[in-house]
Amino acid sequence: MSREMPRRAAWVVAAAAAVVGALLSLASPEAGLAVLGLGLAALTVAAFLSFQVLIQHVVGLQGGQRPGAGPGQQRVIAAVRQGEKSLGQRITALGKQLDAQPYLNAELVRRYGDLVPTDQPMPTLGANWAATAPTILFIIDRVLGDPERETILECGSGASTVWAAAAFRKRGHGHVYSIDHDPEFAEVTRRNLRTHGLQDWATVIDAPLTQVDVPGRDPMPWYDVAGLPADLPGVDLLFVDGPPRPTGPQARYPAFPVLRHLLAPGALVVLDDTNRRDERDIAKSWQREPGMSFHQQVGRSTALRYTP
Known part of the structure; x- marks a missing residue:
């Protein structure tokens, strides 16, 4: 009592x-x-x-x-x-x-x-699957603090796309490429980029879910990355915030094995939502891969470093 x-x-x-x-x-x-x-x-x-x-x-x-x-x-x-x-x-x-x-x-x-040179509001953080403030601040700091970092690739567009593009604009060079399976959500991100005059600093690519061959595993539903530029520069930061959990067990696992060949030496791989068991297990699996190591915990995201 x-x-x-x-x-x-x-x-x-x-x-x-x-x-x-x-x-x-x-x-x-x-x-x-x-x-x-x-x-x-x-x-x-x-x-x-x-x-x-x-x-x-x-x-x-x-x-x-x-x-x-x-x-x-x-x-x-x-x-x-x-x-x-x-x-x-x-x-x-x-x-x-x-x-x-x-x-x-x-x-x-x-x-x-x-x-942001205008009074236009930025996309809301932490709601509707958006990344949270600690992760956004981490990405912004990686852009502004390292002039060598030129290319961010995102799995899942949204608030992070807009903030990262704004950081590249502030610095004067660099680009964000974001793949998204949801055409409506992708268009919302494009509209937010246009609202803030950031359309030249980020590209949102429609990438419908398809069965993808994943080394060491059965084929899984994941993004069709055929729309990525053939001349995509080495990716300095890979931010994995999709596909959504209902896609299937460990839906985000393919990101590293499928996109590994695009990563620049020393690239950061940031996996969001590692407060959930599936994502924690994914991070552990990735760390067992050659060249991948833990970097730091950032809010509910886990940052890893890839040094092949």
Whole structure:
């Protein structure tokens, strides 16, 4: 019962923050985002406390192991407690992300002022499968911080295409090539590029899904890359943010084995959404390939380096 009141309070705070944040965002997006962040934290705490209550119900005690429990029951108890530990770790990670959010927002505002000469809004980050702020900032820094980096190739177009193109424009040279299987989504990206006058700095290529031969695996549905330029320069950064998960198990795995021959020595390969099991497994598989090594974790993305 000791957790019942905090649990109920957390649910109430989460619900209230969701309503207030949604209303407040109409007048002030920054304030609305802050309140929604508070609501997300409260929701996570409420879920955690509810999970602990469930543990007590399943185990049948307030702590420790039930006296006389058989081996099967002990295994269930151990599995539930492992789940509690894992959830606690995720809550800690979420807390760190929330702590970093004000800094990320400030950095994005600063980059917007640096890269966008008009008052046109940039595509929303972190929604509708878009990359999140840490990944976008990482890509921008790789462009602005390395004048040798000339070519970015993306699997899946969107906000990252526009931000990377703006960074290349700021620097004065370089180009983004983005393949996308969804014609409507590809056209949205092209429209955003035109809105910001970036159509000369990025090319969005229609690449319908087809069965692709993948070394070491059965054929998989993946992009038809026939539309890529025959004279595509060596790719300095490969950003993998597609195909979407419903395409199939480990849908993004083909990116590295199929596009490996296009990568320049020392190229970065950034795989988005490695907070999900499929993408984590893909990153581990790629790291077992010759020349591929871990570079750093960037928000929910994993950056690898390819040095053949």
